Amino acid sequence: MQPLSLDDLDSIHALWTNPGVRRFLFDDQIISREQAAAEINESIERFETHGCGLWAARLREDSELIGFCGFRFFHDPPQPQLLYGFHPCHWSKGFATEAARAMIRFGFEQAGLDFVIASADAPNSASLGVMERAGMSFDRQETVNEMDTVYYRLDRRDFTPDTTFYEVSHSDPGNNSRETFMNRREFNRAMVIAAGGYVVAPRQTAPTLRVNGGRIVEHLTALSQFGKNPQGGVSRAAYSEADLLGREYVMGLMRAAGLEVKVDAAGNLVGRRAGSDPALKPLVMGSHIDSVPEGGNFDGDVGSMGAIEVAQTLAENKLTTRHPLEVIIFANEEGGTIGSHSISGEFNEKYFSLVTNSGKTIRDGIKFIGGDPDKLASIRRKPGDIHAYLELHIEQGGILDTEKINIGVVEGIVGITQWEVKIEGFANHAGTTPMNQRRDAMLAAAKFIQAVNQIVTSVPGRQVGTVGKLQAWPGAYNVIPGKVILGLELRDLDAAKVAMLYQKIRDESAAIGKASGTTFDFTETNTIVPAPTDERIRKLIDETAKGLRLTTKAMPSGAGHDAQEIARLGPVGMIFVPSVGGISHSPKEYSRPEDISGGANVLLHTLLRLDAAQLV
Numbered sequence: 001m002q003p004l005s006l007d008d009l010d011s012i013h014a015l016w017t018n019p020g021v022r023r024f025l026f027d028d029q030i031i032s033r034e035q036a037a038a039e040i041n042e043s044i045e046r047f048e049t050h051g052c053g054l055w056a057a058r059l060r061e062d063s064e065l066i067g068f069c070g071f072r073f074f075h076d077p078p079q080p081q082l083l084y085g086f087h088p089c090h091w092s093k094g095f096a097t098e099a100a101r102a103m104i105r106f107g108f109e110q111a112g113l114d115f116v117i118a119s120a121d122a123p124n125s126a127s128l129g130v131m132e133r134a135g136m137s138f139d140r141q142e143t144v145n146e147m148d149t150v151y152y153r154l155d156r157r158d159f160t161p162d163t164t165f166y167e168v169s170h171s172d173p174g175n176n177s178r179e180t181f182m183n184r185r186e187f188n189r190a191m192v193i194a195a196g197g198y199v200v201a202p203r204q205t206a207p208t209l210r211v212n213g214g215r216i217v218e219h220l221t222a223l224s225q226f227g228k229n230p231q232g233g234v235s236r237a238a239y240s241e242a243d244l245l246g247r248e249y250v251m252g253l254m255r256a257a258g259l260e261v262k263v264d265a266a267g268n269l270v271g272r273r274a275g276s277d278p279a280l281k282p283l284v285m286g287s288h289i290d291s292v293p294e295g296g297n298f299d300g301d302v303g304s305m306g307a308i309e310v311a312q313t314l315a316e317n318k319l320t321t322r323h324p325l326e327v328i329i330f331a332n333e334e335g336g337t338i339g340s341h342s343i344s345g346e347f348n349e350k351y352f353s354l355v356t357n358s359g360k361t362i363r364d365g366i367k368f369i370g371g372d373p374d375k376l377a378s379i380r381r382k383p384g385d386i387h388a389y390l391e392l393h394i395e396q397g398g399i400l401d402t403e404k405i406n407i408g409v410v411e412g413i414v415g416i417t418q419w420e421v422k423i424e425g426f427a428n429h430a431g432t433t434p435m436n437q438r439r440d441a442m443l444a445a446a447k448f449i450q451a452v453n454q455i456v457t458s459v460p461g462r463q464v465g466t467v468g469k470l471q472a473w474p475g476a477y478n479v480i481p482g483k484v485i486l487g488l489e490l491r492d493l494d495a496a497k498v499a500m501l502y503q504k505i506r507d508e509s510a511a512i513g514k515a516s517g518t519t520f521d522f523t524e525t526n527t528i529v530p531a532p533t534d535e536r537i538r539k540l541i542d543e544t545a546k547g548l549r550l551t552t553k554a555m556p557s558g559a560g561h562d563a564q565e566i567a568r569l570g571p572v573g574m575i576f577v578p579s580v581g582g583i584s585h586s587p588k589e590y591s592r593p594e595d596i597s598g599g600a601n602v603l604l605h606t607l608l609r610l611d612a613a614q615l616v
């Protein structure tokens with residue numbers, strides 16, 4: 001057989017019409033022309049079904065692979081976006097050169113090609129040399145990863161700086177060997193994935209797709225009008241008139257972002273858009289728009305507007321996720337994460353009669369915003385019902401702001417345990433009882449409070465412990481306090497650490513009691529178990545943020561969030577953006593626009609990477 005010349009590869013059609021080519025390598029098998037034709041037809045069918053097409057073929061010539069591949073993504077006609085990629089796989093030295101030439105000629109001249117992406121291990125590699133010789137000018141785009149893969153965007157057709165591409169590629173972080181760049185099996189798998197219609201986001205790359213940060217700020221400003229208060233903040237308590245109006249506004253934004261919106265039985269706003277694979281579980285983003293009385297315009301709102309913006313950005317760029325996409329604006333977060341409790345199945349009937357900050361009971365409140373309290377069971381989801389959940393939120397603390405870090409990668413939402421501590425001594429005359437004969441419960445309480453602080457700070461970590469409440473009896477100037485009841489609270493991500501600290505506090509209280517003639521009695525009044533975020537998602541968030549040139553810090557969330565409840569159903573991740581001055585639940589709450597859009601971009605790209613990931 002005559003070796004193929006470059007001219008034989010001038011067009012894709014040449015592959016199929018060249019009589020010198022009888023055998024085709026496809027998915028690691030040598031197949032006949034007929035089989036190859038069937039493959040190509042199938043991929044055209046897939047294209048018609050999924051909006052994404054694939055051509056992949058490699059030629060075997062005297063056992064030397066010289067191959068060619070191309071894949072393309074079409075989005076809605078009539079303005080197809082066409083993308084070709086080629087890959088300098090190490091197992092086929094001539095591959096890139098041949099492929100580059102063929103695709104440049106075929107692509108630019110015969111197809112509506114928008115741009116070509118070359119990934120090469122060095123700027124002067126063979127494939128780029130071919131492109132230069134073919135008269136292509138190109139801009140150096142990014143030096144992307146530790147492989148020194150360089151992406152070039154050819155300066156040829158119309159595309160905006162925000163045009164996004166996805167390349168099927170694989171590299172092994174931490175391994176600089178060229179040999180591991182991509183093996184044949186991985187390449188084939190990647191190609192098959194492309195044919196299946198899903199977007200494979202590249203690892204370690206700096207993606208160009210961005211949310212519209214200005215639009216998020218506009219939406220936040222518009223939302224701030226509902227329940228606006230004279231202090232410059234917002235009072236949009238769940239189930240209030242302001243909440244209802246804010247929700248109407250938000251539903252409009254959700255619809256504009258291409259989401260089909262429903263109010264569920266708990267009053268959650270659930271916006272949904274189908275994915276390309278209906279068999280998959282939904283990928284969920286969410287937060288809340290209700291506020292505490294005299295709260296701010298960022299707690300919950302940033303994550304809600306951010307999630308809607310991500311959906312809108314995807315819709316505008318005609319990007320369909322594999323997984324169905326859901327944006328959930330949870331009802332009544334501030335009043336005990338009631339909406340997410342309903343979805344997780346943790347809602348307790350006894351909550352119905354609780355009176356909320358709106359003045360309404362939870363039962364009446366749910367009805368007021370269009371839910372149906374008698375049908376909460378219908379919205380309950382089971383563990384495994386979601387692919388993953390992501391929530392963008394303001395930090396509500398001052399660590400990121402102080403340390404000038406862009407993104408907090410939330411390690412988990414801390415568990416909270418609260419105890420009522422009763423200290424009993426003996427109430428006696430404050431004038432006649434000598435100092436050495438007293439059993440002063442208040443004095444014991446003072447020593448106890450000191451001890452809590454000392455114990456909590458005696459071990460490394462970010463655990464916190466507080467005595468935030470105290471009452472003494474009988475409570476008179478001239479009576480030695482005989483009884484004190486105080487409230488102790490410990491928070492940490494690690495329940496075992498809380499248990500350890502509690503034991504130390506108990507031991508110390510016994511010693512204080514012995515020395516002061518008092519007794520200590522502890523009653524656990526409230527426990528919220530810690531909700532760690534998913535380690536794989538944390539890693540994705542961290543890598544994604546760094547890829548966007550943002551600095552990150554791993555940190556616990558000291559405040560509760562809906563993510564805590566959703567963690568019962570599947571893997572969750574949370575992205576924090578800085579709160580200026582660490583202020584929250586206050587009209588002075590503020591996050592900078594650039595931090596908000598940075599966080600939303602991390603949300604967007606983490607979502608896309610999660611969409612491509614198997615999280616089983």
Ligand SMILES: [Zn+2]
Nearest residue numbers: 288299300333
């Ligand atoms: Zn919140």
